Amino acid sequence: MIRDQIAELVTKAIKKAQHKGDLPKYASPPVEIARPKDTGHGDYTTAVAMQSARFARMAPMAIGQAIAKRLPQVDYLDAAEVVPPGFINFRLSERWLAGQVAAIEAAAGRYGDVDLGHGQTCQVEFISANPTGPLHMGSARNAVLGDVVASLLDAAGYAVQREYYVNDAGTQMRTFAETLYRRYQQALGQAAPLEPHHYQGTYMLDLAAAVIAEHGDRFLSMAEEDAIAALSAIGETLELASIRESAAGLRIHFDRWFTEKSLYDDGIFERVMARLRQAGLTELKDGAVWLRTSALGSDRDEVLIRSDGRPGYYASDVAYHYDKFVQRGFDRVIDVWAVDHQNQARRMPHLMKALGLDPDRLTIVLYDLVRLYRDGQEVKLSKRSGDIVTVDEVLEEVGADAVRFLLLTRSNNSVMDFDLNLAVQQSDENPVYYVQYAHARMASILTTAAERGFQPDRWAVADTALLQHPAEMALLRKMVELAEVIEKAATQLAPHHLAFYALELAGVFHAFYRDCRVVSSDPADVGVSYARLRLVAATKAVFARVLGLMGVNAPDSM
RNA sequence: GCCCCCAUAGCUCAGUGGAUAGAGCGUCGGCCUCCGGAGCCGAAAGCGCAGGUUCGAGUCCUGCUGGGGGUACCA
Numbered sequence A: 001m002i003r004d005q006i007a008e009l010v011t012k013a014i015k016k017a018q019h020k021g022d023l024p025k026y027a028s029p030p031v032e033i034a035r036p037k038d039t040g041h042g043d044y045t046t047a048v049a050m051q052s053a054r055f056a057r058m059a060p061m062a063i064g065q066a067i068a069k070r071l072p073q074v075d076y077l078d079a080a081e082v083v084p085p086g087f088i089n090f091r092l093s094e095r096w097l098a099g100q101v102a103a104i105e106a107a108a109g110r111y112g113d114v115d116l117g118h119g120q121t122c123q124v125e126f127i128s129a130n131p132t133g134p135l136h137m138g139s140a141r142n143a144v145l146g147d148v149v150a151s152l153l154d155a156a157g158y159a160v161q162r163e164y165y166v167n168d169a170g171t172q173m174r175t176f177a178e179t180l181y182r183r184y185q186q187a188l189g190q191a192a193p194l195e196p197h198h199y200q201g202t203y204m205l206d207l208a209a210a211v212i213a214e215h216g217d218r219f220l221s222m223a224e225e226d227a228i229a230a231l232s233a234i235g236e237t238l239e240l241a242s243i244r245e246s247a248a249g250l251r252i253h254f255d256r257w258f259t260e261k262s263l264y265d266d267g268i269f270e271r272v273m274a275r276l277r278q279a280g281l282t283e284l285k286d287g288a289v290w291l292r293t294s295a296l297g298s299d300r301d302e303v304l305i306r307s308d309g310r311p312g313y314y315a316s317d318v319a320y321h322y323d324k325f326v327q328r329g330f331d332r333v334i335d336v337w338a339v340d341h342q343n344q345a346r347r348m349p350h351l352m353k354a355l356g357l358d359p360d361r362l363t364i365v366l367y368d369l370v371r372l373y374r375d376g377q378e379v380k381l382s383k384r385s386g387d388i389v390t391v392d393e394v395l396e397e398v399g400a401d402a403v404r405f406l407l408l409t410r411s412n413n414s415v416m417d418f419d420l421n422l423a424v425q426q427s428d429e430n431p432v433y434y435v436q437y438a439h440a441r442m443a444s445i446l447t448t449a450a451e452r453g454f455q456p457d458r459w460a461v462a463d464t465a466l467l468q469h470p471a472e473m474a475l476l477r478k479m480v481e482l483a484e485v486i487e488k489a490a491t492q493l494a495p496h497h498l499a500f501y502a503l504e505l506a507g508v509f510h511a512f513y514r515d516c517r518v519v520s521s522d523p524a525d526v527g528v529s530y531a532r533l534r535l536v537a538a539t540k541a542v543f544a545r546v547l548g549l550m551g552v553n554a555p556d557s558m
Numbered sequence B: 001g002c003c004c005c006c007a008u009a010g011c012u013c014a015g016u017g018g019a020u021a022g023a024g025c026g027u028c029g030g031c032c033u034c035c036g037g038a039g040c041c042g043a044a045a046g047c048g049c050a051g052g053u054u055c056g057a058g059u060c061c062u063g064c065u066g067g068g069g070g071u072a073c074c075a
Helices: A002-020 A048-056 A060-069 A094-107 A137-155 A171-187 A203-215 A224-249 A260-265 A268-278 A313-327 A339-354 A391-398 A400-408 A420-425 A431-451 A470-480 A482-492 A496-515 A523-550
Strands: A044-046 A081-083 A087-090 A121-125 A159-166 A256-259 A282-285 A288-291 A302-305 A332-338 A362-367 A370-374 A377-379 A416-419
Touching: A002 A044, A002 A048, A002 A060, A048 A060, A048 A087, A060 A081, A060 A087, A094 A470, A094 A523, A121 A137, A137 A159, A137 A332, A137 A362, A137 A370, A137 A391, A137 A400, A137 A482, A137 A523, A159 A224, A159 A260, A171 A203, A171 A224, A203 A224, A224 A391, A256 A260, A260 A268, A260 A313, A268 A282, A268 A302, A268 A313, A288 A313, A302 A313, A313 A332, A313 A339, A332 A339, A339 A362, A370 A420, A391 A400, A400 A431, A400 A496, A400 A523, A416 A420, A431 A496, A431 A523, A470 A482, A470 A496, A470 A523, A482 A496, A482 A523, A496 A523
Parallel strands: A121 A159, A121 A332, A159 A256, A332 A362, A370 A416
Antiparallel strands: A044 A087, A081 A087, A282 A288, A288 A302, A370 A377
């Protein structure tokens, strides 16, 4: 990346200046290259001269000039400037910027990729909602976040796998099956009232009806436990199908659906427990089996097997992550969880240590809750109370592009207010359309040009050295930034940077459109027109790339 | 009580310790005689409070206020 190259130039220049005696010998702070807020200060800047002042015992300006004096000439930069109070500013050369058009074309849809992962395998596990009801809007944030994190890691050089963990072995599943059984009985004329802990949602009535349509009344004659077991499996299958469909509606597809049950059925759970036992990390206390995480840096131990003999959720987590890292050998794993699992997240490093794994290989992405508003009132989401807003409903009203983009314009740890009325009512004013409009406009320019006799095979090889207008340069500069945005977003696992970048890129494109006539009827402009058409085509590709990473469509017309 | 997150424009939100804090929506005023006005240009408007660290703080530290979340042999 160009920014890293500049950092290296400066680092070498400092050493050289010290070697030549322009600077005293001191341990330089690491050179950090930043983007100035004000483009008038150039494309890149470093404050290293100011940071070095107390070590060098020199004025920042003098240090800056000593460094600048030893900077080599490179084709991608104009001469560096040292300005008070000691910034060293760099500007990308226009010739190099114009050459980026060819670089974008050569990247063939992967412009902006960075190599942080070096091909390591990385699993991203997300959504993982219990298959006890339809996907609701709380999960939508998880869904979009996880999906785009996965895309970002792919762009950052990881071999990524998307996985959905099906919690089908716990208490929630049992409650779900009991509820289904009672709704089933009710639908067939029997008195079987729900209890408060059962799922109250009306979707359970539909589910019971679906079961009756398919299987009739045959479960009535079975023993209750057998019926519940059968209905549990049937219900799970139906709910998973529904979740899969809703996820597809959000344009999300998983490489694998991993069931909690398989941990027990395939012997993985027993293997992990034996391993922990052998490591001397388990302890019997009050009739339960505990994992001695207090010996691994935790302030408490965790229950593995409850005194009733059933495994607790922590034990599932241990077994599941054992499977991820040891059985399947992922180099890195990302789990995407809502912030109400923060306590669980804190315990994960101890789990890793118990398995003898480096805790840094596991990252938990926590995101804050989505608060839904309808008619000015907050809508509480709870599957148990039955008060839910489903992903399907919102998709139907707002559409996947708007939902995804809206969810991506918030940083992970901000509580998000999602006004359903506003989302629908203002859909035409939604920022996603601002970005998509820019893309459609580019497509339109290219087709208009072709209609007026400009030939695509000629603009594909146009002379980009003719690109010199400030608006053209601004557009190129913004596109060069993409690699930095991808690196930042992938490092922080914070996809919202992409959304804001897309808005900025749209902004500079619209400015270019305003200032630079692309398709001109003046014969004197033919050369520039062709160069600009090539630039527009490249910009369109970058736009499609950014939107693609976000899972948002890049339409040619709207 | 203790722990975590948050507090930036009227609203919803960005902002890697740097040089004049941004966007969308909303408000007000402008702009279509060759490329899409779902656009562009301009205006009003902001870092919760009090200390501290630093050459430099929206950003780091402490306290306070307000909001959210967490503190189980539930997940």
